[in-house]
Structure formats: structure tokens, C-alpha cells
Amino acid sequence: MATALLEIENLTKSFGGIHAVRQCTFAVPEGQVVGLIGPNGAGKSTVVDLVSGFGRPDSGSVRFAGQPLIGRRPDVISRMGLIRTFQTPREWRNLTVMDNVLLARRRFASESLWQSMTHARRIRREEEADRGAVRAILERFGLAGLKNELAVRLSGGQKRLLEFARIAAAEPRLIILDEPMGGVNPVLGIRIGEAVGQFASDGCTVIVVEHNLPFIEKTCGEVIVMDLGEVIAQGPFSGLRDNPRVVEAYLGMDQSHG
Amino acid sequence: MYWVSVITEAGIFAILALGLDVVWGWGGDFDLAFYGYLALGSYMTFVLAIGKPTPPVEYIIGWRLPVPVAMLAAIVVVVGLAAIIGAIALRNLRDIYFAVTTLGAVSALYLLVENYTPLFDGYNGVYGLINPGQTLLHLTYNGYRLVLLAVVLLLLFLAYLLVQRLSRSPFGRMLRAVREDERAAAAYGRQVFFTKYRAYLFGAALAGLTGGLFAIFISAFNPSAWTPQELLVIYAAILVGGRGNPRGVILGVFVVYVGFIELTRFLPSPASRPDFGPAARQVLIGLMIILMLRFRPAGIFKERPGVDTAGAPAPLEAAPAGDDPGGLPASAAARDTARGRQRADQGGT
Numbered sequence: 001m002a003t004a005l006l007e008i009e010n011l012t013k014s015f016g017g018i019h020a021v022r023q024c025t026f027a028v029p030e031g032q033v034v035g036l037i038g039p040n041g042a043g044k045s046t047v048v049d050l051v052s053g054f055g056r057p058d059s060g061s062v063r064f065a066g067q068p069l070i071g072r073r074p075d076v077i078s079r080m081g082l083i084r085t086f087q088t089p090r091e092w093r094n095l096t097v098m099d100n101v102l103l104a105r106r107r108f109a110s111e112s113l114w115q116s117m118t119h120a121r122r123i124r125r126e127e128e129a130d131r132g133a134v135r136a137i138l139e140r141f142g143l144a145g146l147k148n149e150l151a152v153r154l155s156g157g158q159k160r161l162l163e164f165a166r167i168a169a170a171e172p173r174l175i176i177l178d179e180p181m182g183g184v185n186p187v188l189g190i191r192i193g194e195a196v197g198q199f200a201s202d203g204c205t206v207i208v209v210e211h212n213l214p215f216i217e218k219t220c221g222e223v224i225v226m227d228l229g230e231v232i233a234q235g236p237f238s239g240l241r242d243n244p245r246v247v248e249a250y251l252g253m254d255q256s257h258g
Numbered sequence: 259m260y261w262v263s264v265i266t267e268a269g270i271f272a273i274l275a276l277g278l279d280v281v282w283g284w285g286g287d288f289d290l291a292f293y294g295y296l297a298l299g300s301y302m303t304f305v306l307a308i309g310k311p312t313p314p315v316e317y318i319i320g321w322r323l324p325v326p327v328a329m330l331a332a333i334v335v336v337v338g339l340a341a342i343i344g345a346i347a348l349r350n351l352r353d354i355y356f357a358v359t360t361l362g363a364v365s366a367l368y369l370l371v372e373n374y375t376p377l378f379d380g381y382n383g384v385y386g387l388i389n390p391g392q393t394l395l396h397l398t399y400n401g402y403r404l405v406l407l408a409v410v411l412l413l414l415f416l417a418y419l420l421v422q423r424l425s426r427s428p429f430g431r432m433l434r435a436v437r438e439d440e441r442a443a444a445a446y447g448r449q450v451f452f453t454k455y456r457a458y459l460f461g462a463a464l465a466g467l468t469g470g471l472f473a474i475f476i477s478a479f480n481p482s483a484w485t486p487q488e489l490l491v492i493y494a495a496i497l498v499g500g501r502g503n504p505r506g507v508i509l510g511v512f513v514v515y516v517g518f519i520e521l522t523r524f525l526p527s528p529a530s531r532p533d534f535g536p537a538a539r540q541v542l543i544g545l546m547i548i549l550m551l552r553f554r555p556a557g558i559f560k561e562r563p564g565v566d567t568a569g570a571p572a573p574l575e576a577a578p579a580g581d582d583p584g585g586l587p588a589s590a591a592a593r594d595t596a597r598g599r600q601r602a603d604q605g606g607t
Contacts, residue, residue: 052445053444054441054444054445073444073449074441074444074445075443075444075447075448075449075450078444078445078446078447079447083445083446084445085445086441086442086445090439090441090442090445091438091439091442092434092435092438092439092442092443093438093439094434094438094561094563095431095434095435095438095563095564096563096564096565096566098564098566099431099435099563099564102431103431103432103435103443103446103448104446106428107446107447108428108447108448111427111428111429111431111432112429113424113429113456113457113460116423116424116427116428116429116430117420117423117424117427120423120426120427123427123428127428131566135566147566148563148565148566150563166446170446
């Protein structure tokens, strides 16, 4: 049994009178791809925000590789090795594709203003190795020919791939993907599935928040189901159809569609 | 000599614009306190360099430091004020909230300076000749003006080199990433506030330097010299030249100052309406902003993103493939489309 990389305990968050997350507890073992599913408003995205430092919970704890995360800033958590995405790709629009990925690669607290002025040439030389790595990553995601294009000019699908290239460049320990399949065509979907598989085989732990259940079934070893801010089930996907609470909250809806 | 003055003034404002462009052009923060930093730099240079006030004139300090030392000290004071305003305004406020907060700060400063006479002699302002080296070098007045022009242009060139270098550096890249999407910047490890804050202080330092040069150039400074319209002209210049492009910003300042403000002085002004010229100037600047925003919003020179030249692996056939809705680059798209088709066939059977 692998040890847990991410441990969430009794996480609670209210917005006004709305209990977005209630006593949420689960653990994600190292090296696994885990799905986080549930109907809209179940609190999935809030959990992602709380874990990645973009929100502060009312109570509860989050531990990442044994380190407490609550109270840390998002940039600190990111440098600890946890990279999250957002529901829409958030590329740096007026930066080139190359710079977008290079920024993810060189994930510093802050590039020194002083050294940027005094040691410009040395910094450039130091960056060359990272540029080489980024070129290889762009090649892998089919973006090599677009490296000097502004990210804003990319198509929706290319922006998704750019997001994955940034993650690959950052070499994180834990990746949280918030709806990576939103607005994605089937062809690109296959590519995204492959990318997730590649991250896992590189030793990353991946959490996928998603509504696309066939995608979850294919890529995730284990699934966590949330409803009304609580975790209502955790286990392999195949077992969920027998869980009446899950069927009532979420899967039932899906079957009526199918 | 008239044109020497015009170009000296434009050169001084070009340094100011370079600083403001770091804050607004790269950082995205529409700062309305910025002209206040020039004003404070100017006042401080005066009170540190021109000696004791003669009553009824009153102002603080009244030292007689060497001019470069006074200017450096003035920059330190300006950066100190920017550190306070920036710490409050940049932490959580963005866009219009940031602009209004900085406007409030500069308005408070303005009212304080105008009404509290012991500070900088209120409405009358401070004045006095600061002409470093004129007596030392035995220069005539005109010769001195030429030397001053040369010094200003040299400082502008140095400021340009510095800013240009910063623009291409990792710091410039990070600051622009924060401007484009600060949540994503934080998600990739960047300290959003600290990044913006340092850019703000850097810009304020250039504004402080500009204030010192301005003090030397016009030998007087009072509240009417830093009305809000002055800052609007700087913003217009950045907009015209090219926001985020240091070369464009300098060009923009010369176009706006020399082209609009000075040339409009030669507009015929009816004797009955002596205010026609200044009014026409304001109208022209407003018109120029509108036309630029409509037809060339990026300015004369666009912001230049970093170009990666080495190891170019793929030719630019990688334009989005026509038949692929995901818009994948051609080679990958061809492969994936084939696979997708295969999958669709399977689904069909």
C-alpha cells in the first residue's frame, strides 16, 4: 500500500450561508491517478482552491507529503511541487508559447530585479538548458512550430496542450487538473488522456476533477465522489454503480442521458 | 535655444515615461500617483540643494548638498513614499480600485503640499537656481543649457539601456506574466504582490530621478506644475509610442511633446482668445488617444515578446490545420485525425 501524498481532513468552507465544503476527508496515495467527481456545486473546485492555497478553509487540515498546506500562499504551494490547473486554460496571453512554458519550467519565487539588470548575460546562459528542455516538451505536445507565437493566437485545443506543456515543464509531484476535458473535442481528448498517462508513468500523482465519466473510467484507478460538500464514496470506478448514494446523486443522471 | 529646451524637457519626460511604462505597460497597474513621485523628487532636490530659505519663503531642511547627492537622496525619499502607497494599493487592489486609491493618495499629497506652507512653501512652491558645474566649468548660460541637454540625453540613454535589459530579462517576463494572469502566475510559483511591488518601486525611482532633473531644468516647482493633466500626457505618449516597448515609449514622448505640445504653440491664436492654443492642444491630445486606440491600439512599436531563435525544429507549416477542430499543429493533427477517424469508424460499426 502506497503512502498518502495528499491527506485532507475535515476540510470545511462556507461562503455566507452556503456550505461549499463540509467535513471533507480523503487521502490520495502517491503515484496514482485519482478522479474527483460529483454534480455541479458538490464542492470539487472549492476543494481544489483550498488545497492549492487559492482559498482559506474555515477549518480542517491539508497535508502534502507530510507538510501542512493551510495558510501557505499559492506560490509557495506551487514551489513545493503541487501544480493545479483552472477550468479554463489560463495561458499568459501576450507572452509567447516558449515564454509560457519557460515560466513554468523556472518556477522561482521571484526572478531578481537586481540580477536581471546586472547579470543579464549570465542568466541567459543559465536559462539555455531550460530552453532546451522546453523545446523538447513543445515538440512532444506538437507546439514546437508555434513557440514564438503569442499564446493568445492559439486555438482552444492548442491552449489545452499548452497547459499540459506547462505542467510537464514544471515537473511537479502532484497535479490537480480541474476539468481538463471541458470543451475538448474527442481527438484532443485522446491526447489529453495520453498526457495524463504519461504524467503517471513519470511518477506524478494526478487528481482529475471531471464530468466526463468515460474519461474518468479510462484514466483513473480510484474515484472520489462528492455531493453537497461531502465525500460520499471512494473506490474503484466499477464499484460506484452499486453504491445507491452515488447513483442517486450523480450517476443516475448520467445513465438517463446514456 | 528654444529647441534645446524643448528636447531637454522631452528627454526628462521620456525617463519618466520609461518608469511609468514598467508599472503600467509591463505590470498593468494604472497608477495615478505617478506624477506625485516626480513632484516629490523635484521638491526634495530643491530643499536639499538650494540652502536655507529666506523669509517669508519657508520650506523644510534647507541644506546645500552637492546636486548629485541631493538627487540621490530625493530618489530615496520618493521610493520611500512609493513603498508606503504601493504596499497599500498593490496588495489586493487592481484595475479601477488601484487607480482610485493612487489618485486618492496623490490628491492627499497635493493638498498637503499646497496648504501646509512649512513643507514646500505651499502654493508659491520652491525655486532657486541649481546649476551644477556652470561656475566650475566657466560656462555661458547657453553653453550650460547645451551641457544640461547632453546630461539629460545621456541619462535617458542609460535609463533606456537599463529598462531594455530588464524588459528582456526573467524579471520582465515574470512581471508580464503577472499582468496577463496573476492567478496562473501564482499557480506557477510567482509572488504576485512582491513582483508588482518591486516594479512599482523601480518606476518610482525613475520618477524621482526625473523630478531632480526637472528641478535643475526649470529652477522652480510649485503645485501648478503637477496637475493631473500632466500625467495624462505621459499616458498618451506611452499609448502612442507602444505600451511595453521601451523604444516606442521614448518615441511616443518625443512625438507627443515635440509634435503636439510644442508645434501647437505656433497655432494662430486670435487675440481675443489667448486660451485658444492650450485648449486646442488638450483637444488634439484627446483626439490622438481616441484615434490611436481605434486604429493602432498597440502603439507605433508593439510590445516585443522574447523570440527563441536557437534550435528551431519545425518550419511554420504548423498553422492550425483546416480540418481539425482542435486546431492541432499539422503533423500531430494528421496523426490524431487518422486515429480519431479510426475510432469513429469503430463506433459506427
